[in-house]
Amino acid sequence: MTAPKNGTFLQNVERMVAKTVQYLDLPPGWAEEIQAPDTTIKVQFPVEMDDGSWKTFTGWRCTHSEHRLPAKGGIRYASIVNEDEVEALAALMTYKCALVNVPYGGSKGGLRLNPREHSEGELERITRRFAQALINKGFIGPSDNVPAPDMGTGEREMAWIVDTYQMLRPEDINYLGCVTGKPVDMGGVRGRTEATGRGVMYVIREFFRNRDDVARTGLTGDLAGKKIVVQGLGNVGYHAAKFLAEDDARIIVVIEWDGAIINEDGIDIEALREWINVHGGVKGFPGGTYHEEGTRFLTYPCDILIPAALEGQITLANAADIQAKLVVEAANGPITYEADRVLLERGIMVIPDFFANAGGVTVSYFEWIKNLSHIRFGRMQRRLDEFRAKAIVDAIEAATGKEIESKLKHRIMQGSDELSMVRSGLDDTMREAYQEIKQTFHENAGIEDFRTAALVVSMKKIANTHKRIGL
Numbered sequence: 001m002t003a004p005k006n007g008t009f010l011q012n013v014e015r016m017v018a019k020t021v022q023y024l025d026l027p028p029g030w031a032e033e034i035q036a037p038d039t040t041i042k043v044q045f046p047v048e049m050d051d052g053s054w055k056t057f058t059g060w061r062c063t064h065s066e067h068r069l070p071a072k073g074g075i076r077y078a079s080i081v082n083e084d085e086v087e088a089l090a091a092l093m094t095y096k097c098a099l100v101n102v103p104y105g106g107s108k109g110g111l112r113l114n115p116r117e118h119s120e121g122e123l124e125r126i127t128r129r130f131a132q133a134l135i136n137k138g139f140i141g142p143s144d145n146v147p148a149p150d151m152g153t154g155e156r157e158m159a160w161i162v163d164t165y166q167m168l169r170p171e172d173i174n175y176l177g178c179v180t181g182k183p184v185d186m187g188g189v190r191g192r193t194e195a196t197g198r199g200v201m202y203v204i205r206e207f208f209r210n211r212d213d214v215a216r217t218g219l220t221g222d223l224a225g226k227k228i229v230v231q232g233l234g235n236v237g238y239h240a241a242k243f244l245a246e247d248d249a250r251i252i253v254v255i256e257w258d259g260a261i262i263n264e265d266g267i268d269i270e271a272l273r274e275w276i277n278v279h280g281g282v283k284g285f286p287g288g289t290y291h292e293e294g295t296r297f298l299t300y301p302c303d304i305l306i307p308a309a310l311e312g313q314i315t316l317a318n319a320a321d322i323q324a325k326l327v328v329e330a331a332n333g334p335i336t337y338e339a340d341r342v343l344l345e346r347g348i349m350v351i352p353d354f355f356a357n358a359g360g361v362t363v364s365y366f367e368w369i370k371n372l373s374h375i376r377f378g379r380m381q382r383r384l385d386e387f388r389a390k391a392i393v394d395a396i397e398a399a400t401g402k403e404i405e406s407k408l409k410h411r412i413m414q415g416s417d418e419l420s421m422v423r424s425g426l427d428d429t430m431r432e433a434y435q436e437i438k439q440t441f442h443e444n445a446g447i448e449d450f451r452t453a454a455l456v457v458s459m460k461k462i463a464n465t466h467k468r469i470g471l
């Protein structure tokens with residue numbers, strides 16, 4: 001493979017690590033070990049197509065780190081997938097999990113294919129063959145490696161994977177935990193599909209609670225009315241945009257593969273998503289102006305830019321023209337190393353990918369716990385909570401002689417169901433990680449950005465585990 005002008009994705013991740021090592025007191029050689037991918041396997045397998053022909057597919061799964069097990073990370077289906085990309089994404093998973101205290105090593109998988117070019121039947125046969133190859137080589141299982149959705153995959157593919165695993169390992173009582181992001185009726189957890197996008201929203205909310213950070217970017221006020229540009233209206237971009245709009249932010253540009261939609265009054269995200277589902281792209285959407293050259297709009301004037309599509313979107317070619325005051329990396333690796341330096345020099349704050357999009361793996365962790373404990377969250381205590389809350393409400397009413405207003409009474413007495421528990425756990429995780437990053441940022445005079453601070457937090461935790469168990 002010829003190296004791209006901005007370096008490969010993995011090289012970009014490695015340069016970020018190299019820059020961070022000076023803030024860590026690691027024994028010689030440890031940084032190299034922590035950053036090196038442990039194992040990468042490549043599998044090739046034939047699958048029969050609908051027309052009777054056979055096609056050979058190529059896929060990879062990388063386990064970047066096994067300092068904690070299982071190793072965790074999604075499986076991506078895209079025509080540009082390659083080994084370097086899978087290793088870079090696996091490395092980001094290691095740092096992501098450590099940062100948000102999800103006790104996993106990092107992993108990632110990729111299959112080189114364009115899902116749009118295959119029927120559902122073909123995709124099922126391909127997914128089952130890929131899963132079989134990975135299971136047989138020990139790269140899928142509830143205790144060693146647990147995939148999840150990523151670009152081009154979703155709960156449908158995860159259902160095929162869990163079913164394949166169950167057929168090959170019928171004795172494994174924890175088989176449901178071999179993959180996360182499953183449909184709820186197949187052992188999934190409520191709130192997983194929306195989790196990455198919701199996590200992005202929680203991060204931005206937390207940013208606006210930290211007035212000193214807001215002031216450093218030159219932004220004022222809170223989220224309401226802020227102008228946002230979103231690149232990519234896939235699962236992550238769609239949910240992030242939807243929840244931010246519900247918080248009264250204005251999504252003024254959506255960039256998709258076939259162009260951009262611009263509407264300064266705010267785009268109706270639900271309507272646009274529906275349009276894309278029916279027409280395949282944004283072209284022709286009546287709720288805004290259409291422009292064919294989508295990526296040009298990354299430099300459109302706005303308050304917050306959210307790249308939620310592919311890696312390598314903000315490069316030296318456009319970094320000097322970015323006009324946002326805050327960039328939140330909902331995608332993995334959307335800013336190249338060099339472009340990141342340019343944004344830093346220009347005073348544009350970046351919330352890094354392995355924090356901003358950690359909501360997905362956080363809720364995957366909740367799903368995996370649910371699978372291993374074989375019980376839905378809230379099943380044992382929901383009615384008990386309600387019963388206790390009712391006793392308190394009754395006591396207050398009896399003591400005061402006044403009736404509590406019915407809406408408030410309802411809120412107090414509502415027991416926690418699975419969705420509200422998942423959302424609360426996600427919110428808490430993102431807020432806690434934000435504060436950890438911020439503290440490290442302020443404690444180290446040399447650290448100039450949140451990316452470096454976040455990586456210091458992650459690598460310290462990984463190094464601590466190695467100090468206890470060895471390299």
Ligand code: GLU
Nearest residue numbers: 073074148150360361364
């Ligand atoms: N693919 C998602 C990510 O990049 C989720 C991974 C997971 O849940 O394991 O973070």
